[in-house]
Amino acid sequence: MALSPAERKRRQREREKHLDIRPFTMQLAANERAAIEEAASLRDFEDQTEYVLALVYKDRDMSRKENVCTYPDCRCPFDMGPDGRCLVGKPRKQKALSDE
Structure with missing residues (x-):
């Protein structure tokens, strides 16, 4: 049985509450946004947020090792x-x- 839009939205809110999801915004200049967009597309990331997070996780892991x-x-x-x-x-x- 297909979920109603209200039920889908309720489940989304529950998931976001469980994961403690909150918005995170950055003020970026046009050249910074373009650099992120270009690098993400070159590495086959569909979502630029995933690309930025991949960089953060890689940096964190390297810092832990070093x-x-x-x-x-x-x-x-x-x-x-x-x-x-x-x-x-x-x-x-x-x-x-x-x-x-």
Whole structure:
């Protein structure tokens, strides 16, 4: 049985509430919008938002891999703390990689 438009809208609201979906807006110049549009189409993204999110996720994952404590191979002026934590505040390599 096909859903009525009201039922479809109700389910959409429930889904958005469950996922905590909220609008996010950016003010972009025409050349910035054109750059995003061009890059997204070159990489076969139909939705420019998906392209921008793919960039964000890739950057986040790379940061997690690069910004980790590599003690004792690091150039940090501190030794590892007695509790096994980095005194600079970086996560340990195995913990950062297990978050993926």
